[in-house]
Amino acid sequence: MIRCKRVYQAVEQDDGQRVLVDRLWPRNKRKDDLHGQWLREVAPSDELRKAFHQGEVDFAGFAQQYRQELAAHPEHWYPLLDLAGKGTLTLLYAGKDTEHNNARVLAEWLEDELDRRGPGSSPVCYAQ
Numbered sequence: 001m002i003r004c005k006r007v008y009q010a011v012e013q014d015d016g017q018r019v020l021v022d023r024l025w026p027r028n029k030r031k032d033d034l035h036g037q038w039l040r041e042v043a044p045s046d047e048l049r050k051a052f053h054q055g056e057v058d059f060a061g062f063a064q065q066y067r068q069e070l071a072a073h074p075e076h077w078y079p080l081l082d083l084a085g086k087g088t089l090t091l092l093y094a095g096k097d098t099e100h101n102n103a104r105v106l107a108e109w110l111e112d113e114l115d116r117r118g119p120g121s122s123p124v125c126y127a128q
Contacts, residue, residue, distance in 0.1 A: 002084050002110055004103040007092040011035045016088025019080065021103050023049060026094035036092065042076045044102050045069055059100040066105050080110055081117075 005015070007026045018036025020026070023043035043049070044066045052062040070077055083089045089110075093103035 001088050002107045002114075003088060003090045004098075004101070004107050005090050005092055006096075006098070007034070007094050014088060015090040017083045017086075018090045018092055019083070020092040021106055022092075022094050024094075029094075034092075036090075039076070039080070041073075042070075042080065042106065049102075062100075063105045066102060067109060070106070070109050077106065077110065077113075080106075081113055084110055084114060 001016075003015070007020060007022075007029055011018070015035075018034065020034060020036065020038040020040075021042050023040050023046065025031075025038075044052070044062070048057075048062065048065050048069065051057045052059070057065065080089060080091075091103040091107055093101050095101045
């Protein structure tokens with residue numbers, strides 16, 4: 001199962017493997033409080049991230065361009081498939097918007113990849 005969760009939410013036992021998937025380190029978060037790993041290279045490019053946050057591209061355009069970036073660099077996200085295949089994978093993000101963020105797009109991307117390889121699970125994104 002692949003879950004999405006704000007990095008500021010409390011760590012839970014059922015989080016499984018926790019991976020921060022933002023390019024920038026979250027504000028006011030100590031590295032030893034992460035209880036997981038940081039894969040900044042799987043995050044959207046700086047150019048795409050800035051364009052989305054500045055309103056130059058809507059979420060649909062952001063998701064499409066981010067998927068193109070993911071397709072071009074499987075070496076960045078492929079290790080996440082192994083983690084997801086072994087149990088729960090929680091993708092952490094810092095943004096306040098729980099519906100429109102890179103972790104949600106990445107979770108859907110990974111689920112699509114897992115489905116191509118066999119039965120998968122649905123991404124679950126928790127708001128708070």
